[in-house]
Amino acid sequence: xxxxxxxxxxxxxxxxxxxxxxxxxxxxxxxxxxxxxxxxxxxxxxxxxxxxxxxxxxxxxxxxxxxxxxxxxxxxxxxxxxxxxxxxxxxxxxxxxxxxxxxxxxxxxxxxxxxxxxxxxxxxxxxxxxxxxxxxxxxxxxxxxxxxxxxxxxxxxxxxxxxxxxxxxxxxxxxxxxxxxxxxxxxxxxxxxxxxxxxxxxxxxxxxxxxxxxxxxxxxxxxxxxxxxxxxxxxxxxxxxxxxxxxxxxxxxxxxxxxxxxxxxxxxxxxxxxxxxxxxxxxxx
Numbered sequence: 001x002x003x004x005x006x007x008x009x010x011x012x013x014x015x016x017x018x019x020x021x022x023x024x025x026x027x028x029x030x031x032x033x034x035x036x037x038x039x040x041x042x043x044x045x046x047x048x049x050x051x052x053x054x055x056x057x058x059x060x061x062x063x064x065x066x067x068x069x070x071x072x073x074x075x076x077x078x079x080x081x082x083x084x085x086x087x088x089x090x091x092x093x094x095x096x097x098x099x100x101x102x103x104x105x106x107x108x109x110x111x112x113x114x115x116x117x118x119x120x121x122x123x124x125x126x127x128x129x130x131x132x133x134x135x136x137x138x139x140x141x142x143x144x145x146x147x148x149x150x151x152x153x154x155x156x157x158x159x160x161x162x163x164x165x166x167x168x169x170x171x172x173x174x175x176x177x178x179x180x181x182x183x184x185x186x187x188x189x190x191x192x193x194x195x196x197x198x199x200x201x202x203x204x205x206x207x208x209x210x211x212x213x214x215x216x217x218x219x220x221x222x223x224x225x226x227x228x229x230x231x232x233x234x235x236x237x238x239x240x241x242x243x244x245x246x247x248x249x250x251x252x253x254x255x256x257x258x259x260x261x262x263x264x265x266x267x268x269x270x271x272x273x274x275x276x277x278x279x280x281x282x283x284x285x
Contacts, residue, residue: 010093013079014058022147024276025170026050029148029163031283033155035229045107046151052101057123057143059094063087064127072188108154115153119146130189134200137178138171145171162227169220173245176213177268179206180252180260203254211249218242221275230282237278244271 030038030046038046062069062080070081079085098120105116122143129136149167153159182189182196183206189199198206221238228234248267252260 009079009084013062013085013090013093014055016055022054022144022170022272023047023050024272025144025166026147026151028276028279029151029166030155031279032148032166032224032228032230033152033163036283038155042108042155045104046154049101049104049108049150049154050147052097052099052104053119053123056094056097056101056120057126059090059097060123061127063090063094064124068130068192068194071192072185074184074188105154109157111157112150112154115150119143119150122146130194130196132195134195134197136195137175137182137197140178141171141173141175144174145169160227162224165220165224165227169217169224172213172220173217173268173271176210176217177248179210179213182206183260207249207254214245214249217245231285233278233282233285237275237282240278241271241275244274 026046027043030043062078066080066087069075069078075081080087080090101120102116105112122139126136126139126143129139145167147167148170149159149163152163152166179197182198183203185194185196186198186203188194189196197209201209218238218241221241222235225234225238244267248271251267
């Protein structure tokens, strides 16, 4: 029983199901980098690198924020505050995740062997930012935006402006819906003296900021498409992303946050997968 329960606790610790947000965009970067289907070798090791990197990022976040989470009723039931995992266990998990990430990186283009400290440093810095600035949402977006950039570099050994545009699109997309997420802890963050877009600009500011960032997301996806040899299916994917983002913003209003979870988790998973499907169809056409 314990052999099954411990892996479940680690899977819950890193919210493994939320990998669906970032992994499809790594694949988008990989497929667009070659305007076709990458080799099975590259896809395998990009996937392994993503799993290792994301597991490390989430575990570090939980480890560094353990005391903050313990004081928040919404997060007090997480594995570390609740005592279902020990600090030592999570540290070992972080080391193992880093090792998995590095093994994967060394199977890919030499460029990413030089760049691997960049995301790892960003993972460590992110949890501390909420103690200092409301800029943490943008930092989180930038970290996730490394997914398509890293995948492109891992295959091509270069990072053209189109890859940066894709990464920026992911960055502002993630930052936008993380603004909504900050509303869940608005009162607690104010009590603890923590910083977020919500504590700085209020509920109405969150809605204005998220809408603006998501408009930029669509513009950046379109901008990347202008520089790439894409067809109509790519542009259909951009249109679908725009429509889904618009629908997401209809789910929540400043006076009604009841469907915030649906907007945050369900819709963003749908957006990520849907755009990858259109990109895949486009490169295969």
